[in-house]
Amino acid sequence: MTNQPPARMPLPLPTPTQENDFYWEKCKEHELWLRSCNACNEPYFYPRDMCPECHSRDTTWVQASGRGEVHAYAVVERPPTPAFAGEVPFVTALIKLEEGPILPTRIVGVEPVPDAVSIGMAGQIEFDDASETISLPVFRPN
Amino acid sequence: MTTGSDLSRVAAIIGVDESDEMGHVPHKSSMQHHAEAADNALRDAGLTLDDVDALFCAGVGTVSVAEYLGIVPKYTDTTSIGGSSFLAHVEHAMAAINAGLIDVALITHGEAGRSTRGRVGRDPTAAGSQYEAPYGMIGAPVAYAMACSRYMHMYGPERVRQGMADVSIATRKWALQNPKSFVNHPSWIGPADVGYEDYHDSRWIAWPFHIMDCCLVTDGGGACVVVSADVARNAKKKPAWILGSAEGHDHQIISQMPDLTRTIAHETGPRSMQMAGVTHDDIDLTMIYDSFTYTVLTTLESLGYCGPGEAPDFVANLRTGPGGDFPMNTSGGGLSYAHTGMYGMFLLIEATRQLRGESGDRQVEDCNLSLVHGTGGELSSTATLVLSNS
Ligand SMILES: [Zn+2]
Numbered sequence: 001m002t003n004q005p006p007a008r009m010p011l012p013l014p015t016p017t018q019e020n021d022f023y024w025e026k027c028k029e030h031e032l033w034l035r036s037c038n039a040c041n042e043p044y045f046y047p048r049d050m051c052p053e054c055h056s057r058d059t060t061w062v063q064a065s066g067r068g069e070v071h072a073y074a075v076v077e078r079p080p081t082p083a084f085a086g087e088v089p090f091v092t093a094l095i096k097l098e099e100g101p102i103l104p105t106r107i108v109g110v111e112p113v114p115d116a117v118s119i120g121m122a123g124q125i126e127f128d129d130a131s132e133t134i135s136l137p138v139f140r141p142n
Numbered sequence: 143m144t145t146g147s148d149l150s151r152v153a154a155i156i157g158v159d160e161s162d163e164m165g166h167v168p169h170k171s172s173m174q175h176h177a178e179a180a181d182n183a184l185r186d187a188g189l190t191l192d193d194v195d196a197l198f199c200a201g202v203g204t205v206s207v208a209e210y211l212g213i214v215p216k217y218t219d220t221t222s223i224g225g226s227s228f229l230a231h232v233e234h235a236m237a238a239i240n241a242g243l244i245d246v247a248l249i250t251h252g253e254a255g256r257s258t259r260g261r262v263g264r265d266p267t268a269a270g271s272q273y274e275a276p277y278g279m280i281g282a283p284v285a286y287a288m289a290c291s292r293y294m295h296m297y298g299p300e301r302v303r304q305g306m307a308d309v310s311i312a313t314r315k316w317a318l319q320n321p322k323s324f325v326n327h328p329s330w331i332g333p334a335d336v337g338y339e340d341y342h343d344s345r346w347i348a349w350p351f352h353i354m355d356c357c358l359v360t361d362g363g364g365a366c367v368v369v370s371a372d373v374a375r376n377a378k379k380k381p382a383w384i385l386g387s388a389e390g391h392d393h394q395i396i397s398q399m400p401d402l403t404r405t406i407a408h409e410t411g412p413r414s415m416q417m418a419g420v421t422h423d424d425i426d427l428t429m430i431y432d433s434f435t436y437t438v439l440t441t442l443e444s445l446g447y448c449g450p451g452e453a454p455d456f457v458a459n460l461r462t463g464p465g466g467d468f469p470m471n472t473s474g475g476g477l478s479y480a481h482t483g484m485y486g487m488f489l490l491i492e493a494t495r496q497l498r499g500e501s502g503d504r505q506v507e508d509c510n511l512s513l514v515h516g517t518g519g520e521l522s523s524t525a526t527l528v529l530s531n532s
Contacts, residue, residue: 012275015266045397046273072295072402074287075349080280092279094288094397104397106277114349119295136276 009083013134020047022061027135030127032064034101045101066125068097068139073107073117091117095125095139109140117141147386147417153236154374154381155529157187157367158491161252164480165327167361168257172202173210175252175363175482180211183365188378189246196238196247200227200484207250217244223391224518225431225484228366229525232490233387235368245370252363253482270395282433283356285396285520287348290436292402294350297451303350305454306435307341310354310477312463313432317474319464319504324360325478355435357476357485364487366494382494382512386418386528396520405517407444410526418528420511422447425528427496427512428468429489432475437517445515445526469506472496486516486525497531 016024026033035047039056043064050057073093079085089112095103108128110116123141130136159182161175176199184190196217197204204218217238221230228249235247264271270279279285294302317323318335325334333340336354344352374381388410393399415421428447432438439453448456462470471477473492476485493512495501514527 012264012266012271012280014272014276017267017272020272046269072288072292074284074291074351075346076278076284076287077346077348078283080278080284084278084280087278090278092277092284092288094402102397104274104277104279104395119292130276134276 011083011130012081013130019049023047024134027127027137028133030135032066032125032137033061034064034097034099036060036062043099043101045103064125065098068095068103068123068125070107070117070119070121070123070139070141071096071102072119075112075114093117093139103137105137105139107141108138147419149236149240150385150418151371151383153239153368153370154377154383155232155366155490155494156369156374156377156379156381157183157185157189157365158494159183159186159365160322160488160491161363164322164362165324165360166256166329167254170254170361172252172254172258172363173207175254175361176202176207176250176365177211177252179252179363179365180248180250183367184248186379187367187369189367193246194248196235196244198228198231198235198247198249200231200251201253217247223389223523225433225486226389226516226518226523226525227484228487228490229514229516229527230389232366232368232384232527233389233525236384236387239368239370245373247368249366249368249487250363251365251482251484251487253484254361255481255483256359256361269398274395274397279396282520283348283351286434286436287351288396289399289402289440289521290350290434293436293440296403297454301454302439305439305457306355307338308454308457308460309432309435309438309462310341311336311338312457312460312466313471313475313477315460315463316472316504317478319502320474320479323474323479324358325474351434351436357433357481358478360480360482362480362482364491366487366490380498380531382497382529382531384527385420385530386414386416387526388413388417389523389525391519391523394519394522399521403440403450405440405444405521405524407441407515407517407524407526408446410524411445411515414526414528415513420528424511425513426469426509427472427493427506428470429493429512429514430470431485431489431515431517432471432477433481433485433517435477437521440521441515441517445513464504472501472504472506484518486518489514489516493529497529
């Protein structure tokens with residue numbers, strides 16, 4: 001044992017899989033891409049090989065504008081796990097993207113207090129370079 | 143009230159009980175809670191483990207629990223859909239009984255939820271791990287809080303807040319009348335008898351939730367014995383007949399929920415009540431999974447007790463508490479009696495006790511028909527039962 005202070009616990013970053021590595025590669029390039037169904041022509045989230053709406057397996061990828069609005073949010077005061085102990089308070093949100101799907105994310109650039117955010121608030125997705133390989137989409141209100 | 147479906151009264155609950163010690167029990171494992179509760183519930187039913195021919199568990203598998211108990215079930219079911227699992231198990235047991243496959247089903251639950259807090263592993267490739275966990279959307283409070291924010295936005299933050307306070311305080315008042323409540327346990331910190339001010343002053347967990355909007359985290363277990371009509375007719379105590387049942391789920395992680403202000407109870411409630419041939423006005427006791435105060439509001443609406451956005455008025459003035467005209471969650475609920483992680487089992491225990499007239503100081507007068515409703519995951523799954531003592 002050394003006297004060094006304990007290293008900060010790593011945040012639980014995603015583990016790309018064969019099904020979604022394209023999504024995370026594009027996030028690394030600071031672009032948001034959605035899986036879209038060729039049968040019903042609707043983009044959806046999260047990316048998966050089968051359309052959750054019509055169950056077709058004929059799907060493709062489309063780039064999203066990154067524009068959206070706050071659909072729901074919470075101001076997290078108690079760390080959900082020890083890894084988030086240094087992060088609280090923070091604002092999690094569900095963002096309704098301009099293209100329709102709901103994206104779970106975090107709101108940045110605002111005070112982490114309930115009144116600083118409102119449902120319907122418009123903004124833009126940007127990217128947080130969380131590690132060498134992972135950039136997380138986050139939401140910044142206009 | 144009509145006669146209900148052919149499945150009504152095919153099966154009944156004849157035994158229920160908790161594990162020996164509830165609340166803060168750091169010296170016991172989840173499996174010990176399973177075993178104690180199984181033994182206690184079978185004793186309540188006048189049966190033994192040798193009579194059991196079907197085992198139902200959630201979270202931990204039936205293979206593990208059956209091995210520990212030393213039984214060899216001929217019907218086995220580890221349906222695990224969150225806290226509503228045990229209510230779904232009741233329906234599955236009823237179906238297996240109706241098919242003639244079994245006569246005596248044992249449903250067990252045990253969870254050292256308080257003493258093993260935060261030790262659960264996650265599948266790193268699961269959707270929740272990929273898209274929600276990196277942002278700190280981990281565990282129920284954050285997910286339910288976001289859903290509640292939407293509900294507040296739609297129906298007015300102040301009146302919704304008041305409804306949440308009413309649910310919290312009314313449920314606490316019931317818990318004070320239950321000797322097994324965690325708020326009556328020696329390790330409970332702070333005053334147990336609290337009011338609106340205490341609610342509004344209580345600390346934030348994840349806005350819009352105060353700590354008094356959130357269920358407890360406790361250790362404990364429970365079990366329930368479901369038997370065929372033939373076995374039930376010779377039971378030691380008055381059976382709780384299964385008149386109606388329904389189960390369903392419409393998403394897993396919160397960002398996939400089709401409508402944050404309505405659960406799949408809007409299907410399981412009507413299906414169960416239709417099977418039972420009853421309406422809301424027939425129900426004497428409503429038991430609703432109260433993981434959070436918001437869960438109760440959205441569930442009352444989804445079940446059709448009131449319209450969208452009307453639940454805060456429906457529960458106003460502590461109407462669901464002792465002395466109110468809508469008795470709900472008389473055990474003290476997940477909010478103030480016990481919440482091990484998958485609380486649904488404890489709804490069945492209290493409903494059965496009330497239907498037998500065994501609930502002591504908190505007994506609801508003329509309690510003959512109970513609607514029992516579980517919600518699991520992130521408002522993901524529901525199961526609704528209608529139970530009758532005749
Ligand atoms: Zn499609």
